[in-house]
Amino acid sequence: MPELRSLAANSPTRRSHWRALGLSEADMLKPKIAVVNSSSELAVCFAHLDGVAKVVKDAIRAAGGVPFEVRTTAPSDFITGAAKMGSYILAARDVVTHDIEVQVEAAMLDGMVCLTSCDKTPPGHLMAAARLDIPTLLVIGGYQASGMIGDEHVDLEDLWSGSVGERFGKTPKFPIEDMIPQAVRGPGVCAGMATANTMHCVVEALGMCIPGSAPVRANSEKMFDKARAAGARIVEMVHEDLRPRRILTEAAFRNAAAMTLAVSGSINAIKHLQATAVEAGVDVDLFAIWEEMGRKVPVLTAVRPNGPVRIEGFEDAGGAAAMLKRLATVIETDAMTCTGQPLAAVIADTPEGDTAIIRPLDAPISDGPSIVILKGSLAPASAVVKLGIRDPKRPERFEGRARVFDQTAPLLAEIEARTLEKGDVVILRGQGPKGGPAMGGGASLVLFAIDAAGLARDVAFVTDGQLSGLCLKGLTIAEVSPEAVDDGPLGQVRDGDIVLIDVPARRLDVLVDAAEFAARPNEAQPLSAHPTGYLDLYRRGVQPMAKGTALVQEPAHP
Template sequence: MAKPKLRSNFQPGSSLWAVRRAQWRALGLSDEDMEKPKIAVVNSSSDLAICFSHLDDVAATVKEAVRAGGGLPFEIRTTAPSDFIFCAGGGGGYILSSRDLIVNDIEVAVEGAQLDGMICLSSCDKTPPAHLMAAARLNLPTILVACGYQPSGEYRGEPMDIEEVFIRSADALRGTISTEEIGAMADNAVRGPGVCSGMGTANSMHVVAEALGMTLPGGAPVLANSPKMVEYARESGARIVDMVLADLRPRSILTEGAFRNAVAAVLASSGSINTVKHLQASATEGELDIDVFALFEELSDTVPMLSAVRPNGDKSIEEFEAAGGARAILKRLEPLLDREALTVTGKPVGDNLAGVVPVGDEVIRPLDKPVTTEAPIVIMRGSLAPESAIVKLGAREASRRRRFTGPAVVCGAGNDAMSAITKGKVKAGDVLVVRGGGLKGGPGMAGRASMVAFLLYSAGLENEVAIVTDGQLSGLVNKGLVVGEIAPESAVGGPLGLVRDGDLISIDVDARTVDLDVPEEEIAARRASEGEPRLPEARGYLALYQRSVGPMSKGAVLGGDAVNRA
């Protein structure tokens, strides 16, 4: 088979060829090197967070494999956002907005240099979706490498991980545990590099990437720095060269069938709610006419929950990996999957699953013996959320309320809402409205809506008070009844901005509705008296994000509908 013409090989004698040759000769590259497939090794290594601290070593393994496979690797760096580190500034607005910064980091380097393919080292929450989005946008041969979860620790004989520290920090804020105790929990929560060890956004997105067919099978989840992860990285480095030579591109893989498979995997594993927006963003960047929100609505009626990893249940991520991980859950789901969907192996999903046998029936259950048949993620709509909203329930507890009607207690995002709880202004039977924390109002979905939910949990009110918010929730949130990411958001004229203290709000998870029980004429009068909504002032990158971020229905990508009025 003839080798494809590589876009990175310029016409000899041209100015592009000459100046590139001068640069690369100075780097020690030979004439033979310059003719090889040129592979971007996308690395988000950083000293700021433990989840990225091992990636330089992974990059070295990958580059060695690319060279052995006949390619020429070029390591490029992107920003390295860790939610637990980047949440400090901008009210938390840098967390989601960093996802799109990574996409543009990649475009600038890979398109600017006209490289031939990408191998992306996917670690903490925002890197896997950013890598998928960049792959879909650029449509160059791409493979993702899941770079593993961190080993967690113990505290007083009980498992302790960073998710538990995050949740229990609400107790410290309320003063029900001491600073010394939460400090001791933190000191024992993380025992090595990698992403959070629960089924939060990072591990969920690693599962998503495999279900989409954008990683080699069998790599999600995986313990960071384990021999299995190292070998998986090496195999991926070799494979990306073959993908370039075969001209196997993401848009051949990212079909509607692939997205259906990914949504099914999220529902079956009770994955993070953030997978919804990230999958939609990947579809939008790939110019694909796929409504991920509609897929979640459709498949939630037919796909059962087969696994409940912490914090959704009592199983550990180590147990999930030992039971077969994403490959095993896809095998269980095989009768419901698009088996013809192509993957980075060059083979369809059905071929990749041939011979796969899940280990045991308890951690990843068979279709006929699920944890529950009720959806762990529910897309909501109604007069308070004309476009969409989302509820994460995980494995539903008998005590968890599915219907709730109560008077509104209206607060701004972040500290305003937390202060209302700590001062006793929020009481049993109330619906706490937390607004101003959306894509543009945050901006960047700032406001720490998850901490508001954790404070209610700490106060013992998680089943006595409901929350509705236009803010983003942690992929870990499944305490109480929290309706998040209401769209349109209040800052662009969404109905949430018209709620007043005492208004009745009704939530029905089974009916998938969230409604403001106020006459339409009253709403119209309030809208007229309020006038056009004003966005809060923002500076720097967050101001750029605020102006250009598109609606949640398109995955909140940059360059979308910049006005996004209700």
């Protein structure tokens, strides 16, 4: 059994502090486990986590460990995205990571269990696990209940798309005021395969949670059972010295990419995984992995917003565990998991599940990759397009005139005034990691507006900003890199330039003489020219998409 880190720091003053908290002398010799909690009364995403923390702490004590609950920031897109056009959302991911470091690492604790919930806490926890490299488990906080109006289901996707659409002349599914009390009926993350549930499935594919954890109904008995199991298992992991960098290998990242492609998950998973790889010191190119795995992995389920299946149906069909079983022949099953066994052993014990909801590889919902990486003269490094379930009515090759915007408001005004024309390529720039900053700027709002105005099949949308995991409308190219304000060529595009999007060829190009284009000045304007406080620090320190927009370029512990 390895020597406990916490024992090396057991000075008399530290023991005195802990005795005052109620610890005994026997407790001083036990594994010290952080229970990382982002509980918050601001948002339902995190409102239930205090109850989960209690279950985990009780299980740790029963297993012979000593739990210490610590708190981090709690970013929720629909609540803490209110200011600065949502710039705090992505930036908060790195606050979570740094917050864990300055509490858990500084105190030299032996392991941690992270209660992971809304979009940015799963990657924040994974990044911290990779950075600290102490035994770590993530507990999936679960998804929120949603309601009914008459005999029809209503959730947050309906409310958001309906409220945006109403402004642009599209009648919502139900009156907005009727949907507000039904869209969210309890704690947890957004229903559907948006970023949170995508990342929960990714955590399972990486091997960083108790098998069978994702997705899960918030506050269900299943969720609490997995929380108890995590509390017991983390003490064993400390004694086994099973640390994240044995689990977060290149094989694990390939498996996570396969999971995201198979569920047609959020494109945000790519940058979160890349940031985690950077923290783990794993030299992988997630964009290259995405292209490689995209040739092997079709869409195997149609969870909203991809299709009609509700997230409850996906969970009941076997969830991420059953999906990994379907993918066994194309993923790396020798990858280590938190169980101390390779993924192959976990898959062997996994039930088959419902093959009508989670299809076999030879009978997919849709052929071809659900997410594609483009490059070209407008995206020398990368750009991402989500195709989801392939639709023959949606073009995958588009050539049209550029309409260039540096701010969201004037673009929304043009959509509202119906001045965009069929064949336009709408470019919204200055929305990237530095330009937003932190990819704030409302690109998702623009996409819903284009759809509401009936233009989703007639125009293409290109941006260096990010998209909500709920977005799957029309031909949209996002996260173009290098971003415009970081000398990216989007800053040199002018109204009227011809832009070619060729998904089958994996190209995003501007059809302008190369010498003429290179001679143009970059005219891109950041969303906020002079951010202050933390957003200023973020802009000055953030790395490009190839580094996952992380605030550190090299791992903390090479």
